[in-house]
Amino acid sequence: MTGAQIAARASRSVIPKAAGRDRAFAGFFRALMLGAIGVSVLALATLLYDVARDGVPKLSADFLGSFPSRIIPSNSGIESAIYGTLWLMVVCAVIVVPLGIATAVYLEEYADRTKWWNRMVEVNIQNLAAVPSVVYGILGLAFIVRGPLSLGRTVLAGGITLALLVLPVVIIVAREAIRSVPSSIREGSLALGATQWQTIWKQVLPGSIAGIATGVILALSRAIGETAPLLVIGAAVNPRFNPDGLGSAFTALPIQIFTWTQDKDREFVDLAAAAILVMMVALLLMNSVAIFLRNRYEQKW
Amino acid sequence: MADYATATSTGATGRRTSLVRRPSGRSRFEGAIKALLFAAAAVSILTTIAIVVSLLTETVAFFGDVPIGDYLFGTKWTPQFGGDQQSFGVLPLIWGTLYLTGIGLLVAIPVGILSGMYLAEFAPRRVRRVVKPLLEMLAGVPTIVFGYFALTFFTPEVLRNALGLGVNQFNALSAGIILGVLVVPTIATLVEDAMAAVPQSLREGSAGLGANRVQTAIRVVFPAALSGIVAALVLGASRAIGETVIILIAGGQTANLSLNPTESYQSMAAFIAATARGDIPTGSIEYETIFVVGMTLFVFTLVLNMISIRMVRRYRQVYE
Amino acid sequence: MPENVTEQRREQAAVAAIAPAPMATQAPVKRDVIFDVDEISVHYGSHKAIRDVTLDFNVNEITALIGPSGCGKSTFIRCLNRMNDLIPSARVDGKIVYHGENLYASDIDPVQVRKRIGMVFQKPNPFPKSIYDNIAFGPRLMSARPPKKGDMDEIVERALRRGALWDEVKDRLKVNAFSMSGGQQQRLCIARALATEPDVLLMDEPCSALDPISTGRIEDLMMELKQDYSIVIVTHNMQQAARVSDMTAFFTVELHDEGRSRTGAVVEYGETDKIFTNPDDKRTEDYVTGKFG
Numbered sequence: 060m061t062g063a064q065i066a067a068r069a070s071r072s073v074i075p076k077a078a079g080r081d082r083a084f085a086g087f088f089r090a091l092m093l094g095a096i097g098v099s100v101l102a103l104a105t106l107l108y109d110v111a112r113d114g115v116p117k118l119s120a121d122f123l124g125s126f127p128s129r130i131i132p133s134n135s136g137i138e139s140a141i142y143g144t145l146w147l148m149v150v151c152a153v154i155v156v157p158l159g160i161a162t163a164v165y166l167e168e169y170a171d172r173t174k175w176w177n178r179m180v181e182v183n184i185q186n187l188a189a190v191p192s193v194v195y196g197i198l199g200l201a202f203i204v205r206g207p208l209s210l211g212r213t214v215l216a217g218g219i220t221l222a223l224l225v226l227p228v229v230i231i232v233a234r235e236a237i238r239s240v241p242s243s244i245r246e247g248s249l250a251l252g253a254t255q256w257q258t259i260w261k262q263v264l265p266g267s268i269a270g271i272a273t274g275v276i277l278a279l280s281r282a283i284g285e286t287a288p289l290l291v292i293g294a295a296v297n298p299r300f301n302p303d304g305l306g307s308a309f310t311a312l313p314i315q316i317f318t319w320t321q322d323k324d325r326e327f328v329d330l331a332a333a334a335i336l337v338m339m340v341a342l343l344l345m346n347s348v349a350i351f352l353r354n355r356y357e358q359k360w
Numbered sequence: 361m362a363d364y365a366t367a368t369s370t371g372a373t374g375r376r377t378s379l380v381r382r383p384s385g386r387s388r389f390e391g392a393i394k395a396l397l398f399a400a401a402a403v404s405i406l407t408t409i410a411i412v413v414s415l416l417t418e419t420v421a422f423f424g425d426v427p428i429g430d431y432l433f434g435t436k437w438t439p440q441f442g443g444d445q446q447s448f449g450v451l452p453l454i455w456g457t458l459y460l461t462g463i464g465l466l467v468a469i470p471v472g473i474l475s476g477m478y479l480a481e482f483a484p485r486r487v488r489r490v491v492k493p494l495l496e497m498l499a500g501v502p503t504i505v506f507g508y509f510a511l512t513f514f515t516p517e518v519l520r521n522a523l524g525l526g527v528n529q530f531n532a533l534s535a536g537i538i539l540g541v542l543v544v545p546t547i548a549t550l551v552e553d554a555m556a557a558v559p560q561s562l563r564e565g566s567a568g569l570g571a572n573r574v575q576t577a578i579r580v581v582f583p584a585a586l587s588g589i590v591a592a593l594v595l596g597a598s599r600a601i602g603e604t605v606i607i608l609i610a611g612g613q614t615a616n617l618s619l620n621p622t623e624s625y626q627s628m629a630a631f632i633a634a635t636a637r638g639d640i641p642t643g644s645i646e647y648e649t650i651f652v653v654g655m656t657l658f659v660f661t662l663v664l665n666m667i668s669i670r671m672v673r674r675y676r677q678v679y680e
Numbered sequence: 681m682p683e684n685v686t687e688q689r690r691e692q693a694a695v696a697a698i699a700p701a702p703m704a705t706q707a708p709v710k711r712d713v714i715f716d717v718d719e720i721s722v723h724y725g726s727h728k729a730i731r732d733v734t735l736d737f738n739v740n741e742i743t744a745l746i747g748p749s750g751c752g753k754s755t756f757i758r759c760l761n762r763m764n765d766l767i768p769s770a771r772v773d774g775k776i777v778y779h780g781e782n783l784y785a786s787d788i789d790p791v792q793v794r795k796r797i798g799m800v801f802q803k804p805n806p807f808p809k810s811i812y813d814n815i816a817f818g819p820r821l822m823s824a825r826p827p828k829k830g831d832m833d834e835i836v837e838r839a840l841r842r843g844a845l846w847d848e849v850k851d852r853l854k855v856n857a858f859s860m861s862g863g864q865q866q867r868l869c870i871a872r873a874l875a876t877e878p879d880v881l882l883m884d885e886p887c888s889a890l891d892p893i894s895t896g897r898i899e900d901l902m903m904e905l906k907q908d909y910s911i912v913i914v915t916h917n918m919q920q921a922a923r924v925s926d927m928t929a930f931f932t933v934e935l936h937d938e939g940r941s942r943t944g945a946v947v948e949y950g951e952t953d954k955i956f957t958n959p960d961d962k963r964t965e966d967y968v969t970g971k972f973g
Contacts, residue, residue: 085574095474109513161400191602201414243805251818252795284502287604
């Protein structure tokens, strides 16, 4: 028989068709995955819609420029919250930037990883990064506000607490940035007769500064949104004054939002939404700056 | 140029320098720098010590007033009452934490894994360019915003109006589900990383045997990335357990030991934030409850984190 | 003028010991020695990487180190400028005498050593800075008084001329070094190493990442440079070694412990002509004729 006759006899083609069942399941699964993505998108959209719907009507220059009132919603504003947040951010940044970079430089450039105490420092930082923020609040209450430091319920205490909270994040980010500098650069510098610190100061840090700055800004933006630690250390409620120094009482945007959210009066609740909008605009700005820095200045090796 | 006669030379500036090291200002400076940097690194150790010490001292004081058996096994948590009514059984708080986390993970695990899988294995470049930033935005929303959303929108308009459920103003369903939404980006990104780390050769082998992409993803890539995926889930659980504000705002302030999602519940973290309001007197029994519950919470998350770190290390080792 | 007469006498004695006094009739070329290497061994942890290397490197000559992969040539060349110090598990035993000083004496500062002995690496590693700043980096490290602007311009120009790069870049000194081609980057690295006025240049496979034309230019550069500098080059390319070097050392791998551990050692060292045409050791002959390697 000829080949064509044999082939004609065969009722099935050599290559099997894809089983309908497999294809159906694949289609179903893909739909499931898209559904999952859709859940996140829907959640984000609904959340933004809700906040905008409640809060936009309440936004005004007065809102930004007045102090919160306990009684009259239409006279209430977030000026003290904005200033409090700014003060906290400055204190936090001043502490966390040098401390975080110094720790990262030590771990990446000096620490001998075979020594147990250096490994312990590394593991410890990973653990600290995952400790709940409310526990940092307890630390702040027991150690900083009261206890050994006894700074009271002040801006300085709040700033230190927030700094300790985001320090692990800054260290981790700075380490990654430093690690991205190739070892050939360090070798080249040392072969020219530079000392270790000269190499770090003149080559490694300048080469990683963009990544470090991006990470610091992102860490600070996380600190801005933290509520629990500030609640525990005793931020002021509805203060009608701005902080006037490190020893001043303070509030912050998340605290003000928290206070208003729980109010019986719907008017105050809507003010919370307006404050949320202000806070989120601030966060958006910070993140945009971080991304801009990264895209513009990041060293590509 | 080099001067062969002696062990000195003229460097680029024409000055003589010797090869022999003297205890120069330079090397003392380098040593001081190293010491300073180590001191900075030590701050992180000191932080942990401070956390442990502050939790421990008040916990010990607490167990001087309340028997440890009453605390660990008691089923009523009513520290705010007086006299006979006062009870310090922590089980309702632990239960509340686990119950709310459980509801949250019921949402976050499937949504997170499916999202991560989609991003790692299926998403075309254009979709990825939109979805990833959206997930990052969701990850960047402060938890207080989620709390606001749960209380003012999700409970009244979704649960009550749209779904017609008879839930309390403060209820576990709302707090739990929104908690899940909070954790989804964490799980999704870690799952995506874990699956993307699986070598392409495995996918090619599967495709070469006639599997379609879904089959490859589920039967080959997913099991290969399993320890990284489990690490992601453990980390998500740890985040949910430690979350305070959503539960504080939307879950209520009643410690509850039942199984009814329409009622209000309180978690360990929420209790701490609700009780510690700045003017609580040091040394009072209330003050001590903050620390003992804080210690309990700290131990929970510490254990979970150590498990997660170990798993991440394991999955990284396999492919590096 | 030498400040220390004792040291001068010591150095003269050292030189005399190595280079015998010229004889009346046929005299071997009197060569000054820049490195007197004596029984150098390197361990990484418990693994012995190279053993008992004893060689003399001559002044104003190019010495090539050849041999198969993994025989310790790079490890050895990094001993000459104390770069192995950077590896925590590395231990170097033996002596290297340079200008009358043992580089591995306990009171020697490796940082100072590296200012005198320059190194160029396999993959060009310019800094992400301008060409000018790359060259100026070494001179700016002079702790006592860094050169002033006018002096620095001269130093940069001199280094770039020596590195055969000046004409190509003199109008764009402020351009980022990363924008140069691979061959130019490597010449920049050579110029950068020369800017600190060393008297030795160590080159660890400097052309293996470059195209043949760039390789040729660097080989020409090396021949020029040897008039003023002593050069040690590690190379995989036997033709290159034969072309440029005056002396050649052939390294090989010794297997111990049923092949479980490998240690590098020098098999033969001599004039390049001899090594490539009439070597003493059969292993050398096998390698240079391509029987293995």
